[in-house]
Each structure stands twice: as structure tokens, then as C-alpha cells.
Amino acid sequence: MFGRGTTDNEVDGAEALRLESVRKVYGSDDNPVAALNGVSLSLPAGSFTAVMGPSGSGKSTLLQCAAGLESPTEGQVFVDGTPMTGGSETKLTKFRRSRIGFIFQHFNLLPTLTVLQNVTLPLRLAGKKIDRRAAVDVLGRVGLGNRLDHLPSQLSGGQQQRVAIARALVTQPRVVFADEPTGALDTKSARDVLGLLQESVRLYGQTLVMVTHDPVAASYAGSVLFLADGQMVGHLANPTAAQVAERMTHLAEEVERRRVREGV
Ligand SMILES: Nc1ncnc2c1ncn2[C@@H]1O[C@H](COP(=O)(O)OP(=O)(O)OP(=O)(O)O)[C@@H](O)[C@H]1O
Numbered sequence: 560m561f562g563r564g565t566t567d568n569e570v571d572g573a574e575a576l577r578l579e580s581v582r583k584v585y586g587s588d589d590n591p592v593a594a595l596n597g598v599s600l601s602l603p604a605g606s607f608t609a610v611m612g613p614s615g616s617g618k619s620t621l622l623q624c625a626a627g628l629e630s631p632t633e634g635q636v637f638v639d640g641t642p643m644t645g646g647s648e649t650k651l652t653k654f655r656r657s658r659i660g661f662i663f664q665h666f667n668l669l670p671t672l673t674v675l676q677n678v679t680l681p682l683r684l685a686g687k688k689i690d691r692r693a694a695v696d697v698l699g700r701v702g703l704g705n706r707l708d709h710l711p712s713q714l715s716g717g718q719q720q721r722v723a724i725a726r727a728l729v730t731q732p733r734v735v736f737a738d739e740p741t742g743a744l745d746t747k748s749a750r751d752v753l754g755l756l757q758e759s760v761r762l763y764g765q766t767l768v769m770v771t772h773d774p775v776a777a778s779y780a781g782s783v784l785f786l787a788d789g790q791m792v793g794h795l796a797n798p799t800a801a802q803v804a805e806r807m808t809h810l811a812e813e814v815e816r817r818r819v820r821e822g823v
């Protein structure tokens with residue numbers, strides 16, 4: 560079981576996310592692909608965790624299963640102690656909308672809605688009161704308080720991703736998942752977005768799980784989990800970018816050696 564040490568911010572051992580022996584198999588019976596092959600982890604509330612691994616190692620699948628967007632073939636996922644498996648689809652959707660935030664690589668904003676409307680949308684979907692002030696507050700926090708009525712197309716990539724962060728935070732979710740949130744951004748915008756994500760953890764006690772390919776991005780996290788071939792193969796606490804880069808190089812070599820050995 561991979562976890563991590565606690566920081567000042569983490570709420571006395573409360574567990575925000577737990578995966579127990581999660582397997583996810585795609586494809587047909589005669590050609591199955593095990594995207595996740597028995598992943599277990601436990602993340603405390605208020606932690607910021609980066610997930611790294613070679614392309615195809617199962618990072619996005621891990622996030623999708625943890626966020627209840629995909630159901631595991633085997634194993635269990637718990638968010639804030641509540642099982643994400645076994646209940647009805649309606650109940651799960653309701654739970655997901657109120658307790659889970661998701662940030663995508665390509666922002667996924669609705670192009671015909673303004674910045675403010677994009678951010679209030681999750682409240683609408685969750686059937687909550689449209690708290691305009693909460694939405695304006697969170698947009699202020701990400702530095703877009705003066706862009707409320709703009710359309711996404713009128714914003715830079717970095718600004719669009721900041722709207723997406725505001726949208727993920729507005730429901731005050733238990734866990735926010737981000738799949739390569741800086742993958743489509745230039746270096747400066749990426750640093751801004753990472754700073755904001757880090758701040759949401761430090762100041763607001765948000766729990767954050769972020770997939771990234773960038774060792775510098777991973778170094779913003781409190782710990783890094785490494786995946787290879789659908790399995791958890793390592794863990795690094797308080798990572799520096801150099802340590803992460805070195806680990807990734809070794810990981811790629813190990814995976815290559817194993818594939819040659821196993822003839823895959
Ligand atoms: N919907 C799907 N149907 C079939 N196979 C899938 C599906 N989604 C993922 N896979 C397979 O599962 C494995 C893991 O994919 P996943 O997208 O989780 O990798 P990743 O680590 O996020 O890669 P990348 O860094 O390229 O985004 C891959 O072999 C992929 O081809």
C-alpha cells in the first residue's frame with residue numbers, strides 16, 4: 560500500500576481516497592488489456608499527490624476509476640469513506656458532482672457559456688443553489704475576477720485552465736483529480752496553474768491528485784506515485800524535479816528491459 564507522510568495541512572489522518580486492489584481490463588475476452596493490474600493506495604485529506612509513469616502505464620485509467628468516471632473490473636474505490644462501486648448510477652453521479660472535481664488537459668469548458676456560467680454549471684448540475692458570490696470568489700482566487708463575462712475563446716490557454724480550476728473547486732469537492740492539467744500550456748502559464756493548485760491544497764485543505772509527465776510539475780506535489788504497466792512501482796516523498804526525472808529515467812529502462820525479457 561503506497562501512501563505518504565503527513566504535512567501540517569493534512570487533517571488528522573482522515574482518508575480522502577482509498578483504492579483496494581483495483582483492476583481495469585479493457586478490450587475483448589480474447590484480447591484483454593489490463594490497464595490497471597491491482598492498484599492499492601491510501602491518500603490523506605489535504606494531500607497533493609502526483610502520478611507519473613510511461614505513456615500507457617494506466618495513469619488516466621487510475622484517475623477515471625478513482626473519480627467514478629469508469630468502474631473498475633475488480634477492486635474497490637472509496638472517496639471520503641464512501642464506496643464508489645456497487646451503488647446505482649444515479650447515486651454515483653450525484654455523489655461525484657458534489658464531492659469530486661476534475662480538471663482536464665484541454666480544459667473542456669463549454670464554448671457558448673461565459674466564464675461565470677462555466678463556473679456555476681457544476682452547482683447547477685449538482686442541484687445546489689446558484690451561489691454567484693461563491694463563483695465570483697473562486698474566480699477572484701484564480702485571478703479572473705475581471706473576466707466574468709468573457710467567453711472561453713476570448714481567453715488564453717492559461718486563463719482557460721484557471722477557469723477550469725475554479726469550476727473544479729466551486730463545489731468544494733472532497734478530492735480534485737487533474738489529468739495533465741499543464742500539458743497544453745506554455746512554461747509560464749503552467750507555473751501559474753501549478754502555483755494555484757498548490758495554494759488550493761495549502762490554504763484550503765483541498766486533496767489533489769495530478770497526473771503529469773513533467774518532473775517540475777510533479778515537484779509541486781507533496782509526493783509522487785509511479786505507475787508502470789498498470790501497477791504501482793514506486794513512491795517518492797517531498798520530491799525535487801531532479802529526483803523525479805532520475806526515477807522516471809530508471810523506470811523507463813526497467814519497463815523496456817522487462818518487455819524485452821517477457822517478449823511483449
Ligand atoms: N477505453 C479504452 N479501451 C481500450 N483500451 C484502453 C482504453 N483506455 C485505455 N486503454 C488502454 O489502457 C492502457 C492504459 O491507458 P491510459 O490512458 O490509462 O494510459 P496513460 O498512462 O494515461 O497514458 P498517457 O501518458 O499516454 O496519457 C493503454 O494500453 C491503453 O491503450
Ligand SMILES: [Mg+2]
Nearest residue numbers: 618619620738
Ligand atoms: Mg493519460
